[in-house]
Amino acid sequence: MPKADANQFGRLARSANDVVPLHRLACIGVVIVGLTLVTPFAFETLGDNAFISLTIPAGLLTIGATYLAERAPPERALWLIFGLAVALRAYVLLFDPLLSSDIYRYVWDGRVQAAGINPYRYVPADETLAFLRDGKIFPHINRPDFAVTIYPPVAQFFFLVVTRIDESVTMMRLALMGCEAVTVTLIMLLLRRMNRPVTRVVAYLWHPLPLWEIANSGHVDALMVALMLLGLWIALTGHALRGAVLITFAALVKPFAAPALAGIWRPWDLKMPLVVIAAAALCYLPYLSVGWGVFGFLTKGYLTEEGISAGYDLWLLSLWRLVFGEHQGDVVAYVLLAALVLAFKGLSVARSAHHTIASSLADINMMLLLTLLLLSPNYPWYFLVITPFTALCGTLPTWVVSIGALLLSEQLDWDFYIPRMVTKSILFGGFLLAWAWVAWRTRMQLTADAELSP
Numbered sequence: 001m002p003k004a005d006a007n008q009f010g011r012l013a014r015s016a017n018d019v020v021p022l023h024r025l026a027c028i029g030v031v032i033v034g035l036t037l038v039t040p041f042a043f044e045t046l047g048d049n050a051f052i053s054l055t056i057p058a059g060l061l062t063i064g065a066t067y068l069a070e071r072a073p074p075e076r077a078l079w080l081i082f083g084l085a086v087a088l089r090a091y092v093l094l095f096d097p098l099l100s101s102d103i104y105r106y107v108w109d110g111r112v113q114a115a116g117i118n119p120y121r122y123v124p125a126d127e128t129l130a131f132l133r134d135g136k137i138f139p140h141i142n143r144p145d146f147a148v149t150i151y152p153p154v155a156q157f158f159f160l161v162v163t164r165i166d167e168s169v170t171m172m173r174l175a176l177m178g179c180e181a182v183t184v185t186l187i188m189l190l191l192r193r194m195n196r197p198v199t200r201v202v203a204y205l206w207h208p209l210p211l212w213e214i215a216n217s218g219h220v221d222a223l224m225v226a227l228m229l230l231g232l233w234i235a236l237t238g239h240a241l242r243g244a245v246l247i248t249f250a251a252l253v254k255p256f257a258a259p260a261l262a263g264i265w266r267p268w269d270l271k272m273p274l275v276v277i278a279a280a281a282l283c284y285l286p287y288l289s290v291g292w293g294v295f296g297f298l299t300k301g302y303l304t305e306e307g308i309s310a311g312y313d314l315w316l317l318s319l320w321r322l323v324f325g326e327h328q329g330d331v332v333a334y335v336l337l338a339a340l341v342l343a344f345k346g347l348s349v350a351r352s353a354h355h356t357i358a359s360s361l362a363d364i365n366m367m368l369l370l371t372l373l374l375l376s377p378n379y380p381w382y383f384l385v386i387t388p389f390t391a392l393c394g395t396l397p398t399w400v401v402s403i404g405a406l407l408l409s410e411q412l413d414w415d416f417y418i419p420r421m422v423t424k425s426i427l428f429g430g431f432l433l434a435w436a437w438v439a440w441r442t443r444m445q446l447t448a449d450a451e452l453s454p
Contacts, residue, residue, distance in 0.1 A: 019073075021068045021069075021071040021072040022068075022072040022073060022076055022077055022080070024068050025065055025068040025069055025072050025077060025080060025081075025202075026080055028061050028064055028065045028068065029065065029080060029081075029084045029206070031061055032058050032061055032062070032065075032084070032088075032206055033084065033087070033088065035054050035055070035057060035058045035061075036058065036088050036091065036092070036208075036211070037091070038054065039051060039054045039055065039212075040092070040095045040098060042054055043098055044098075047416070048409050048410050048411055049416055049418070051098075051099075051406075051409055052406055052407060052409055055208040055209075055212065055406045055409075056208075056403060056406050056407075058206075058208040059207060059208050059209070059399075059402070059403035059406065060403065061206075062202070062203060062206045062207050062208070062390075063203075063399055065202050065203075065206055066200055066202055066203040066390070066391070066394065069081065069197070069199035069200060069202045070197045070199060070200060072199060074197065074198065074199055077199045077202075078198070078199060078201075081199065081201065081202045081205055081206070082205065084205075084206065085205035085206060088206070088211055088215075089177060089211065089215040092211060092212060092215045092216040093170070093173060093174075093177075093215055093216070095216060096169075097169065097216060097217045097218060098212070098216055098217065098411070099212060099213070099216070099217045099380075099409055099411050100213075100217045100219065100379075100381070100411070101140050101141070101142045102142070102217070102218075102219060102220075103169050103172055103173065103217065103218040103219070104137050104138075104140040104141045104142075104169065105124075105141050105142065105149060105151075106151070106155075106159045106162075106172050106218070106220060107137050107159070107163055107167055107168065107169060107172055108124055108132075108137055108138065108141055109149050109151065109156060109159045109160075110159035110160045110161075110162060110163030110164075110167065111132055111137070111163055111167055112129065112132060113156065113159070113160045114160060114163060114164065115132060117129070118287055118289055118290055119148070119149045119156055119287075120148050120149060120287055120290045120293045120294050120296050121148070121289075121290050121293065122148065123143075123144065123145060123146060123147060123148055124138065124141050124144040124145075125144045125145035136168075137167070137169075148293065148296050149296050150296045151220065151253075151296070152251075152252040152253060152254075152255075152283075153252055153283040153284050153286070153287055153294070154223075154227075154249045154250075154252035154253045154283055155220050155223065155252070155253045155254075156287070157283075158175075158220065158223055158253070159172075162175040169218065172218055173214075173215065173216075173218040176214055176218050176219070176220065176222040176223065177214065177215055177222070179214075179222040179223045179225070179226040180210065180214055180215075180222055180226070182226040182229075182230065183204070183222070183225050183226045183229055183388060184201060184204065184205065186226075186229040186230060186232075186233050186388075187200075187201050187204055187229070187388050187391050187392060188201050189233060190229075190232075190233060190236075190357065190361070190392055191391065191392065193237075193357055194357055194358045194361075194392075200391045200392075200394065201391050202391070203390040203391035203394065204387055204388055204390060204391045207387055207390060207402065208403075208406065209380060209381075209383065209384060209387055209402055209403070209405060209406060210222070210384060210387050213380060213381040213384055214384070217381065219381040219384065220253055220254070221253070221254055221256075221381050221382070221384040221385065222384070223250075223253050224250045224251075224253035224254040224256070224257050224384075224385065225250075225257075225384055225385060225387070225388060226250075227246050227247070227249045227250035227253065227257070228246075228247055228250040228257040228260050228385070229388055230246050231243040231244065231245070231246030231247035231248075231249075231250060231260070231264075232247070232260060232263070232264070232360075232361070232364070234246060235247075235264035236264065236357045236360055236361075240264050240265075240266075240272065241271060241272060241275050243264055244261060244264060244265070244272050244275055244276055244279075245275060245276075245279045247260050247261050247264070248261075248275075248276045248279040248280055249279070249283070251280075252280060252283050254382075254385070256368070256371065256372070256377075256382060256385045257385060259342065259346065259364070259367040259368055259370075259371045260364050260367070260368065261276065262345075262346035262347075262349045262350050262363075262364070262367055263349055263350075263360050263361070263363050263364035263367065264360070265350045266350060267347065267350050267351055308375075309331070310331065311326075311330065311331040311334065313376065313378055313420065313424075314331075314334060314374075314375070314376055315373075315376035315421075315424045315425070315428050316334070316373070316374065316376070316428075317330065317331065317334045318421055318424075319425075320334075338374040338375070341370070341374065342367075342370065342371060342374065345366075345367060345370055346367060349363040349364070349366075349367055361389070361392050361393060362393050362395075364389075365386065365389040365392070365393045365395065365398060366397075368385055368386050368389070369386060369397055369398065369401060369431065372385075372386070372401065373428055373431060373432075376424055376428065377408075378408060378420065379408055380405040380406055380407075380408045380409055382405075383401060383402055383405035386398055386401060386402055387402050390402055395434075395438060396434040396437065396438055397431050397434040397435045397438065399434075400427075400430045400431050400433075400434045401427065401428075401430075401431050404426060404427035404428075404430055404431070405427065407423040407426060407427055408420075408423055408424075408427070
């Protein structure tokens with residue numbers, strides 16, 4: 001065969017090899033779109049279990065999409081990935097929040113602050129706030145007559161700023177989708193820095209968890225994730241203290257971002273803890289007129305309401321009680337043990353000798369997964385903190401937990417109720433099995449490498 005013909009044949013073969021993954025990626029995208037289109041109607045007609053039965057397959061398909069996206073031509077794949085991601089978010093934005101009413105409290109808190117009132121002072125039903133009530137926001141606020149706001153100060157700043165543009169659920173969701181845009185940008189920057197295909201961003205953009213919990217339900221966790229990733233980007237590119245401040249801000253949106261600090265701290269560096277404390281104190285300062293009330297409903301009922309104070313919804317403690325029974329003081333013992341485990345893991349991460357961006361992100365990912373395991377949240381949106389790591393790290397445990405979190409979608413009382421202990425056992429049991437599988441595979445690989453080395 002002439003050399004020119006051979007070169008042309010090689011180019012055609014490579015082009016075919018690129019097109020096949022792109023076509024398969026498009027096929028997966030079409031199926032995900034189809035599942036998404038019917039989900040709101042299935043939820044309203046058949047309930048939570050229908051929602052779960054549609055979103056979990058969409059999550060599993062996203063794993064395949066991530067695999068194919070790595071092998072597809074980047075430019076065309078990115079057009080497809082972003083095009084479908086925007087279309088999916090525009091679609092779910094058409095529906096009122098299906099899975100949570102939290103966003104109404106966000107708008108309310110912003111309105112209360114704009115009136116010059118501390119949001120931690122009064123419950124929404126207090127007559128002092130009667131002049132702020134309306135027919136669109138107030139009737140949908142959860143716990144209006146017994147719970148002051150639970151959201152920390154950075155979240156409150158965000159609520160105030162967004163509601164100065166417009167006091168509506170749509171504006172709040174658009175603002176949180178803007179936070180998603182920041183998250184997606186940072187995912188791509190980090191992927192480039194690690195020399196990984198930027199098309200892996202599909203793992204986040206097509207994942208059903210952020211789609212429904214941010215674009216539809218509008219959870220403020222989107223702000224937490226954006227601030228956490230921005231802090232990690234800044235810290236891992238050489239400005240640790242600045243990054244620590246941003247991660248602190250993220251933790252003052254939702255505390256689940258706090259473990260990420262372990263990935264950028266170095267033992268015996270006292271500057272970072274002092275900076276973190278100072279940043280937190282400054283954020284709380286504008287609200288201190290209520291004293292300890294700045295911790296809101298978190299300390300005044302949430303831990304009890306969610307079964308955490310009594311230990312009923314702490315998965316590992318519940319398993320222990322099934323075998324050994326309930327004992328006085330076992331919740332305190334569990335909390336202390338969990339704190340020790342997290343402290344030991346955090347110190348181990350901080351002392352790690354390998355501080356590449358990839359290894360640091362992998363350590364932070366595992367730290368966040370361990371935190372979720374030990375605290376075992378009751379709601380799927382708490383797991384948004386790990387969804388960027390499906391693209392950045394792509395480990396089996398991360399996929400299992402981020403998709404399994406959809407099992408915790410329980411909103412309709414008339415739907416067939418699956419006991420929370422069952423759903424959490426599937427979720428966290430799957431995580432432990434995936435973790436064990438990865439550890440076994442890693443050990444086998446190290447053993448094989450050792451046998452091959454001279």
